[in-house]
Amino acid sequence: MPTLVHELDWPDRVVIGTVGAPGSRTFYLQARSGRRIVSIALEKQQSAGLAEKIDELLDQLMATDGNPFSVPATTPIELVDNDPLDQPVDEQFRTGGITLGWDRTRAQVVIEAFPVIEIEIDADTDLERLELIEVEPSEMLLLRMPVGTARAFAKRALEVVGAGRPLCPFCAEPMDADDHSCIPPDTW
Template identity: 65%
Template sequence: MHTRVHEFSWPDRVVVGAIGLPGARTFYLQVRAGTQIVSIALEKQQSALLAENIDEILDQLITVKGNPFSVPTGTPVELVDNDPLEAVQEQFRAGAMSLGWDPSTAQIVIEAHPLADDEFDPDPDPDPDDESFDEDGAIESEMLLVRMPVGTARAFAKRTREIVAAGRPMCPLCGFPMDADGHICTLPEV
């Protein structure tokens, strides 16, 4: 089995966006370099944790004594990206993800692997034109590897937090999300 790596070392754009109405949104991590675009589906919680952990890494770098990297404390205004997602063609749904720091390039590194499918039953007659199979008929796994500079990472985290927060409003009484078509408030007993 081979792993197809979608690698972006200096992407032109890396964002999280959502498609759909609040309460039924699908979140995507989308990366573009030139004409190459990869979109992977994320859970809302994965998106929120990704933004939170990126900010934590950047905040820790600021406190390192003798840090040679210029890490912005806020989002550089020239890197703000409020544009919608480009044409989305889902590559895979993210399962395991990792986040790191590469000091040799001063970049945040995101690695995403597809959601494991425990119920996968390989097709005994693979379609040779299906790109998910290699030349020997073995199933290829995929992986997204994104490296982004610190300013881009700050802008990415800010936008992601805003996208996540733009969901359904919370009920001020019970604290549960309110749907557009109504809300039955279940107040805790006193």
């Protein structure tokens, strides 16, 4: 069966957002083009990593001598997006792998996201003889966005990731409002 490609080129909106309360949030990368909305679930670490890598890519482009592309150092004010995710959030898939690239012919940041692929192995399988199996994903997201949109996406993603539960100053673990127990360093 051929891979279903959710392709959005020059989307109207691309954001990372969450559903749920801190501590039990589900992260989504959501892109909209016209009336079409694609939402894929990500882990918090994937969201942060993607944003950091986009910023690194854009910073590298800015620092390249003779770069013909105008890359903003900060988020253009007209691209700031603090609105919630578009509703309803219909998850197309949970993200396993993500690739990030640069299309110089279009001056666009390119994100490819692939679903988690689960392979069932029964108890009788000899794990030492298990071979690498190439599996064609059932679907994927192919997203191309201009540099200003990419900079705004990265900024918002890092803000959303940072808006979770505060970290304990002693153990650096997330603190829940109702309970948190650790041993402060003065009692060690």
